[in-house]
Amino acid sequence: MSKLIDTYGREISYLRVSVTDRCDFRCTYCMSENMSFLPKKEILSLEELEQVCLSFINVGIRKIRLTGGEPLVRKGIMTLIENLGKKIGNGLDELTITTNGSQLEKYAKNLYENGVKRINVSL
Numbered sequence: 386m387s388k389l390i391d392t393y394g395r396e397i398s399y400l401r402v403s404v405t406d407r408c409d410f411r412c413t414y415c416m417s418e419n420m421s422f423l424p425k426k427e428i429l430s431l432e433e434l435e436q437v438c439l440s441f442i443n444v445g446i447r448k449i450r451l452t453g454g455e456p457l458v459r460k461g462i463m464t465l466i467e468n469l470g471k472k473i474g475n476g477l478d479e480l481t482i483t484t485n486g487s488q489l490e491k492y493a494k495n496l497y498e499n500g501v502k503r504i505n506v507s508l
Contacts, residue, residue: 387443387444387445388444388445389441389444389445389446396445397445397446398445398446398447398448399446399447399448399449399450400438400441400446400448400449400450401449401450401452402434402437402438402449402450402451402452403452403453403454403456404431404434404451404452404453404454404456404459404462404465405428405453405454405455405456405458405459406422406423406428406453406454407422407453407454407455407458407459408453408454408455408458408485409455409458409485409487409488410455410485410487412508431459431461431462431464431465434465435465435468435469438469439472442472442476442477443476446477447476447477447478447479448477448478448479448480448481449469449477449479449480449481450481450482450483450505451465451466451480451481451482451483452482452483453483453484455484455485455487455488456482456483456484457482457484457487457488457489457491457492458488463492463495463499466480466482466495466496466499466500466501467499469500470499470500470501473500479502479503480499480500480501481501481502481503481504481505482496482501482504482505483504483505483506483507484504484505484506484507485506485507485508486506486508489504489506
C-alpha cells in the first residue's frame, strides 16, 4: 500500500471530509447574516464522496472525520457512514464525526452500529 507523506517526511493518515455547507443552527460563528450556500451541482454526491474517501484509504488514510456544516442534515448521510463503516478493520481504523449534536437523538444508535465510536460535539 502506498502512503501519503508531507514535505517534512511525516505520514498523513487522517482526513477531514466536509459533506455539506448546510447547518440546522444559525450560529454567527460559521454563518453570516447573508449566508449563501453552494449550488447543489457544485457539491459532491454521496457516491463521489465515498469514492474520494476510498481512494484516500487506498493510499494510507486510516482515520476519517466527517464534518460540515452539520453533516447529519445531509440527506442520505447514513448511507455514506454505513459504507465507510464497512472499511473499519479493512484499511480504515476509525470513522468519527463532528456535529452540533442536534441530530444525535435520531442518529446515535445508527452511528454506533456503523462504527462511529467517537463524536466531537462542536457548538
